[in-house]
Amino acid sequence: MAATIFVLNGPNLNLLGQREPEIYGAGTLADLEKRVAAKARALGLTADFRQSNREGELVDWLQEARTGADGVVLNAAGYTHTSVAIRDAVLACDKPVIEVHLSNPYAREDFRQHSFISDIARGVICGFGPLGYDLALDAIADITRS
Numbered sequence: 313m314a315a316t317i318f319v320l321n322g323p324n325l326n327l328l329g330q331r332e333p334e335i336y337g338a339g340t341l342a343d344l345e346k347r348v349a350a351k352a353r354a355l356g357l358t359a360d361f362r363q364s365n366r367e368g369e370l371v372d373w374l375q376e377a378r379t380g381a382d383g384v385v386l387n388a389a390g391y392t393h394t395s396v397a398i399r400d401a402v403l404a405c406d407k408p409v410i411e412v413h414l415s416n417p418y419a420r421e422d423f424r425q426h427s428f429i430s431d432i433a434r435g436v437i438c439g440f441g442p443l444g445y446d447l448a449l450d451a452i453a454d455i456t457r458s
Contacts, residue, residue, distance in 0.1 A: 314358045315382035315456045317449065319348050320373050321363040322389030324385045328414075337416050337441050344442055351446050355453040367391055367398065374401035383452040384409045385445065392417070399428040408455045410448040413438035 321341070324331060339347075345361045352359035360381065364370055370388065377384050384402075386409055391398050402409050409429070416439030417424040430436050435451055437444045449453035 313438045314356055315453070316358045316360055316380065317352065317383050317385060317452055317456075318373060318377050318381040319359050319361045319445070320370060320386045321361075321387045322370060322391045323367075325363050325366040325387065325389055326365065335420075337414065341441060344445065347442055348445050348449065349434045351449050355449055357449065357453055357456075359449070367395055371397050371401040374398070377405045377407050381407055382456045383407050385412055385448040385452060386410070386429065386433070387412045387414070388429060389413075392429055395423055395428055399432065402429055402432055408434040408452060410434055410451055411436045411438075412448045414441050414444060415439060 315451045326337055326341050328344060329338055341363060348359050348361055370391065374384065384405065384407055386402070387396050387423060388395065411427065412431040419439070434455060437447050440447065
């Protein structure tokens with residue numbers, strides 16, 4: 313049976329392709345979802361791709377991962393820098409979590425350079441645009457198989 317990976321996306325990622333394309337690129341969230349699905353299939357994984365602008369919904373999904381997923385790829389977007397609740401949910405989910413960002417937060421504003429997730433994530437991938445999701449899926453596939 314294929315490992316199920318939750319691919320969770322936070323606020324404003326529904327505006328990909330419209331919002332700051334010079335930072336996030338021209339691709340849409342639907343484009344990203346198709347890319348993730350294809351990469352997951354190639355790796356023998358099942359990707360459950362979700363996006364929410366609501367912090368509580370992301371927390372609910374991380375809690376659901378405890379029993380519904382083998383691992384998580386998480387782009388918490390702006391909540392990366394603000395949410396203790398999401399940090400606590402990552403700790404509680406008891407699954408490997410890869411933090412991913414389309415942009416490189418370390419090359420941006422000072423407030424984006426702190427993550428509440430990085431130190432508890434299995435790994436962090438940032439600055440590679442959509443390729444970062446491919447890299448995260450490669451990593452989570454390797455982790456769930458070992």
